[in-house]
Amino acid sequence: MKTKIALLILFISGSLLAQEQKMSAAEIAAFKEDVNVVSKKIKTLSTDFVQYKHLDFLSKDIETSGKMNFKEPNLLQWQYKKPYNYSIVFKNGKILINDEGKKSAVDIGNSKIFARINKLIIGSVSGNMFDDKEFTISYFKLKGQNLAKFIPKDATLKKYIKQIELTFDKEEATVVQVKLLESSEDYTRIVLKNKVINAKIDDSVFSN
Amino acid sequence: MQKSTIPFFLINCFLALILVSCGSVSKNYTPKKLDKTTYEAPYFSDSKTDYVYKANITVYGNELSGIFIAKKINDTTHRVVFTTEFGNKLLDFEISETSFKINSIVSELDRKILINTLKEDFRLLLKKDYLIQEQFENESNDIYKSKDGKRDNYLYVSKKEEKLDKIIHTSKRKEKITLIFSSENNIFAEKIQIIHQNINLKIELNYFKPEENTSN
Numbered sequence A: 001m002k003t004k005i006a007l008l009i010l011f012i013s014g015s016l017l018a019q020e021q022k023m024s025a026a027e028i029a030a031f032k033e034d035v036n037v038v039s040k041k042i043k044t045l046s047t048d049f050v051q052y053k054h055l056d057f058l059s060k061d062i063e064t065s066g067k068m069n070f071k072e073p074n075l076l077q078w079q080y081k082k083p084y085n086y087s088i089v090f091k092n093g094k095i096l097i098n099d100e101g102k103k104s105a106v107d108i109g110n111s112k113i114f115a116r117i118n119k120l121i122i123g124s125v126s127g128n129m130f131d132d133k134e135f136t137i138s139y140f141k142l143k144g145q146n147l148a149k150f151i152p153k154d155a156t157l158k159k160y161i162k163q164i165e166l167t168f169d170k171e172e173a174t175v176v177q178v179k180l181l182e183s184s185e186d187y188t189r190i191v192l193k194n195k196v197i198n199a200k201i202d203d204s205v206f207s208n
Numbered sequence B: 001m002q003k004s005t006i007p008f009f010l011i012n013c014f015l016a017l018i019l020v021s022c023g024s025v026s027k028n029y030t031p032k033k034l035d036k037t038t039y040e041a042p043y044f045s046d047s048k049t050d051y052v053y054k055a056n057i058t059v060y061g062n063e064l065s066g067i068f069i070a071k072k073i074n075d076t077t078h079r080v081v082f083t084t085e086f087g088n089k090l091l092d093f094e095i096s097e098t099s100f101k102i103n104s105i106v107s108e109l110d111r112k113i114l115i116n117t118l119k120e121d122f123r124l125l126l127k128k129d130y131l132i133q134e135q136f137e138n139e140s141n142d143i144y145k146s147k148d149g150k151r152d153n154y155l156y157v158s159k160k161e162e163k164l165d166k167i168i169h170t171s172k173r174k175e176k177i178t179l180i181f182s183s184e185n186n187i188f189a190e191k192i193q194i195i196h197q198n199i200n201l202k203i204e205l206n207y208f209k210p211e212e213n214t215s216n
Helices: A002-019 A025-040 A112-126 A155-160 A203-207 B005-016 B112-126
Strands: A044-054 A062-071 A075-082 A086-091 A094-099 A102-107 A135-142 A145-152 A163-169 A175-181 A187-197 B030-032 B038-040 B051-059 B062-072 B078-083 B089-095 B100-105 B129-131 B134-137 B141-148 B151-158 B164-170 B175-183 B189-196 B201-207
Touching (some): A075 A112, B100 B112
Antiparallel strands (some): A135 A145, A163 A175, B038 B129, B151 B164, B164 B175
C-alpha cells in the first residue's frame, strides 16, 4: 500500500514538474535568438490586454482591460477602458495622464528610474529584455509556450517587483502574458490579445 | 509597473499641510426621542464581498489615483489595500477599531502624518457598530449622535429610505471629516466621498462594476 502511495506521489509530482521544464543551454540560445529576431522588427505594436490583479485575501481577481500602443523609439500609451477610462502616455520624459477626462502631466526629466520603467514595459511587451546585467533570468518550456523568469538585480526595482514572468507563444516568439509578482501570494497578470505589429499608429495617439 | 514614481511626489503635499480652519458645527436640528440605541453601518460589513473602488485623491489641488480594496477578514478587522491602476501595491494594512497593522507600504508613502490621516479616515469608513446617545432630525434625515472617544460621530439616515447618507466626525466644536455615501440599496455604496474640513484633502471612491464575461 505504501509503495502504491509513494508511486502515486511520484507520478503526480513528476507530471507537475513536466508542465514547467527547464530549457537546455542550446534551447535558451535558440529561444533568445527567435525573440530577438521578432522584436527587432517591431516598429509599432498595438495590443488589447486584460489585467488580473490577484490578491490572496480576495475571493476574485480584480479585472481591468484596455489597449496598449507602442511606437519606436519610446512612445508608449497604456489605456484602460474597462471598468473606467484611464490612459497614461510615456513621452519625451513626461508622463501624461487622462483620468476620465481629467488631464494631468508629470515631468520626470531625465529620471533614471523612469528610463528603466519605460524600458521594462516595452521590453515586457516586445519580449526583448534578456539583459543579464539587470536580471537573473531562468528559462522554461511549457506546452506550446516558453516561459522566462526575470528577477531584478537592482535593489530599488526589487522593492516593487519580486519577479517578472513573460510567457511566449512558441511559434510566434511573442509575449502572450506578463506576470508581475509582488510577493508569493500577490501578483498582477496581464494577458495580451489581438496583437498587431507594424500597423501605422499616428503620433496623435500619444497626445492623451 | 511604473507605479511608484508617478504620483509620489504629490504625496509630499500631505506633509506640507495640517492647517486648521474653522467649520463650526451648527446643529440647528430638532432633538428627538431616541428610536434606537445602536446603529449598524451597512456598507463594508459583508465578509463575502470584495469591496473594490477606483480611488481619486485630491490633496491641495494635486491629484492622486488608484484602486482601493477592502475586505472584512474577521469579525473585527478589515484588510485594506491601495494600488496603482497597474496593480502595484502602494499600501497594505489591517485595521479594526482598536488595532492597526501595516503589512507593506512604499517608502514614498511611509510618513506618519499621512498614515495617521488615512488610519482615521478608514477606521471611520469601515466602522460598523455605533452606540447612539442622542437623536435629532431635520427635514430629510434622522441624525444619530454617537460618541467616539473625545469626538462625536453624527450619522445621517434618510427618513424616506432609511439609508445611511452621511457621517460627520466632529470634535467638540468643529467638523473634522465628512463621509458622503451614494447607495441604491443601503447594502452597498456605489460612491463615497471622504472630505476633510481642516485640511485640503478629499478622497472619492467609485465602485468598480465587475465585468460580466470573465474570459481569460
